[in-house]
Amino acid sequence: MIYFDNSATTKVHPEVLNTFVTVNEKFWANPASIHTFGHQTNELLQSAREQIAAILKTSSEKVYFTSGGTESNNLAIFGLAQKYKQRGKHVLISEIEHPSIIEAAKKMNELGFEVEWIPVDSEGIILLESVKKSIRNDTVLVSVMHVNNETGAIQPIEELSNIVRKKSRALIHMDAVQSFGKIPVNFMDLDVDSITISSHKIHGLKGSGLLALKKFIEIEPILYGGGQESGIRSGTTSVPLAVSTAKAMRLSMENLGSKAVKLQSLSDDLIEFLQSFSFIKVISPTKKAPHIISFSVKKMKGEVLINALQQQDVIVSTSSACSSRQTKTSHVLKAMHISDDYIKGVLRISLSTISTQQEVDQFKIVFKHVMNVIKGD
Ligand SMILES: Cc1ncc(COP(=O)(O)O)c(C=O)c1O
CATH class of the missing domain: 3.90.1150.10 (Aspartate Aminotransferase, domain 1)
Known part of the structure; x- marks a missing residue:
């Protein structure tokens, strides 16, 4: 075939699968438990978080493990807009986002935010002129994906950030699901505030991924419960999936x-x-x-x-x-x-x-x- x-x-990389099995066999404690087994498991989880933070050039407290791209995008849209809503309620979203952004943005409209769509040209690339016209003092969030999943078009994120930073205090979210592991992705160069990554697109496991924030950026949770992942994503963290995500990311960065x-x-x-x-x-x-x-x-x-x-x-x-x-x-x-x-x-x-x-x-x-x-x- x-x-x-x-x-x-993508097909799961054998080394990622091996990591998943090994961690399940040896470190299956709850990382929040206070016994030694729990501590050991938590150390492994933190080390995965640090490896990812080093790859993305952010701090480890800003890496939140999730169930994948869809959840991370929902968390970014609702969580960032909610956290910074005192800056305004205007939100700019590109017309070519993945449904996990588009549908979340439509819900934001119902919740009283004003969502405006950024059009694209015939090549599927966002119109920066349109961003220049639409960005306002009260824009709280701008969301544009790095690489479009249908066409592969690379969006001009650095230019977009320049425009946004000059005219507003809006946060910038970037869905990097189709770019990570294919082209360079990091906070410094792109100057975005949050990044979504999904493991199964980089030979990792389905149902796992992360949202990473730039240092000093904060977010409101969308799931409430035991306060895991620094209170941002409640629910027992799957250490095997988190460690496998770090492994898949490391492997995809090699060469x-x-x-x-x-x-x-x-x-x-x-x-x-x-x-x-x-x-x-x-x-x-x-x-x-x-x-x-x-x-x-x-x-x-x-x-x-x-x-x-x-x-x-x-x-x-x-x-x-x-x-x-x-x-x-x-x-x-x-x-x-x-x-x-x-x-x-x-x-x-x-x-x-x-x-x-x-x-x-x-x-x-x-x-x-x-x-x-x-x-x-
Ligand atoms: C650009 C983009 N964002 C988000 C997602 C959703 O990721 P997941 O399948 O991990 O929920 C996908 C999946 O196709 C995607 O291509």
């Missing part, structure tokens, strides 16, 4: 430069191949993360292509895993004003650092065959 759906989820070069070369090869078909339009912009390639086959339905490819053991997705089971058109493609001829036939190839040139070569053979059968030429 050629698995090119790594933006939906990041050379992995990115390899991914870029696979992506370039695929794009050149796709561009050789007159009826295919590459949707991903030039400024994109190397692992995502979005394209569309004119006047075709994405689902038909997915099924035809699957019969040949090639796994890709429609624009995103979330939208692939729904019939409604992706909000990202709509925001980019993709024309009617192309909007239904969008496919996403998403690679991982374990994808190979042989797989790409095989994909090309299968894809050509499927196109011949479907298009009859």
Whole structure:
């Protein structure tokens, strides 16, 4: 099987799985317990937190383990806006965010915040001019993802932060689920206030991830209970998942430069191949993360292509895993004003650092065959 759906989820790295099993076997105490076993488990948890803080260049007290990207994004949106609401109730969110931000933002509207949407250009990149116009004294929160999960478009976060910092005291949240482990992510360079990471997108385990805040930034919890994770995320912390997340993050940072070069070369090869078909339009912009390639086959339905490819053991997705089971058109493609001829036939190839040139070569053979059968030429 050629698995090119790594933006939906990745295969667990054997070393991460090994870490998870070992920690479950040896350190299964509750890290909040005051006996020695509890202390030992807590030490392991704190060491995972410190490793992550070192990678992201923040302090360990600002790393909160969660159930993954969705929870971290919800925590950021509700928790930051609530904590700093005395600064204002205006919130700016990009139109192409993951549903875990979009739906949270819609709820914020109901809770009395005023949500304004940041539009994108035809390449799916946020319009900074629009941010300049919309940002206000009473803007409390701005949320823009680092890499879009449907197109791979890299958003101009540094430029965005510059604009926001000049005009307001708003907090900036960045969903780094599709960027971490693919391109550099850190608080200093990007000048954001919070970052979401999900483990299963970087060969870690599903149901785990984190929200990290920049030093000195505070947040209100959205879950109440025993006060774990410094009171920000109640519920017994899963030490095996936390340690596995740290492991997955460390592994994904190893040789990041050379992995990115390899991914870029696979992506370039695929794009050149796709561009050789007159009826295919590459949707991903030039400024994109190397692992995502979005394209569309004119006047075709994405689902038909997915099924035809699957019969040949090639796994890709429609624009995103979330939208692939729904019939409604992706909000990202709509925001980019993709024309009617192309909007239904969008496919996403998403690679991982374990994808190979042989797989790409095989994909090309299968894809050509499927196109011949479907298009009859
Ligand atoms: C950009 C982005 N943010 C958030 C999420 C949600 O992450 P999780 O599946 O860990 O809840 C995803 C998952 O597809 C994503 O691609």
